[in-house]
Ligand SMILES: [Zn+2]
């Protein structure tokens with residue numbers, strides 16, 4: 001059913017975006033939480049990045065702010081749709097308009113544009129005067145769980161959500177490509193906040209795999225703050241010299257740990273994230 005281009009129609013669209021964003025968040029973060037924090041908590045304990053598990057009050061905090069941002073995603077989506085109704089965006093309706101090759105290219109382009117946008121807006125939010133107003137909420141999680149994926153102050157929520165309208169103004173994108181991009185973004189965001197390092201030894205030093213960030217990378221950002229700002233890829237942190245000097249070392253120690261029958265010994269050996 002085609003939704004009319006009216007104010008009521010726009011509200012309906014905004015509600016759809018809110019609902020889809022919420023389901024996406026609850027599903028990805030929920031599945032990760034179920035496997036890593038409930039079902040296989042002990043089995044994968046040796047993969048735990050920070051020894052301790054966060055208090056439930058921290059998890060409620062993360063869910064509360066993430067849910068608030070689902071509303072902000074709905075509002076930003078309404079703005080994007082309103083702009084597209086006026087012909088101001090480059091959203092197109094038929095995949096055949098630009099072909100399949102372009103469709104796939106546009107997804108990759110969105111990921112790279114977002115990676116750059118995230119790195120620089122993140123650096124901006126870490127400026128001394130900006131941090132307490134905008135980014136402190138996200139850093140409330142010193143030991144994040146998958147639920148922290150969208151735990152932002154509302155101002156940060158609008159900054160993070162801003163990537164989508166920006167992309168639709170920059171280059172042609174199909175709604176299905178946007179959906180695939182958002183699924184990828186949510187999955188990787190949840191992975192960054194997982195709290196467990198599941199990648200194998202040598203990952204960060206591998207010429208190709210090492211271009212990607214790891215759970216350890218973003219976990220260190222939460223516990224140590226002024227390092228490791230990147231999202232999907234490690235380019236910007238490498239180019240700008242913002243990787244923590246012990247990033248590779250910390251990752252290797254975590255990746256090398258083996259499951260032990262005496263789990264407590266393993267926990268004691270878990271890398272302590274400190275300067
Ligand atoms: Zn940060």
Ligand SMILES: [Zn+2]
Pocket residue numbers: 138144148193218222
């Ligand atoms: Zn984070």
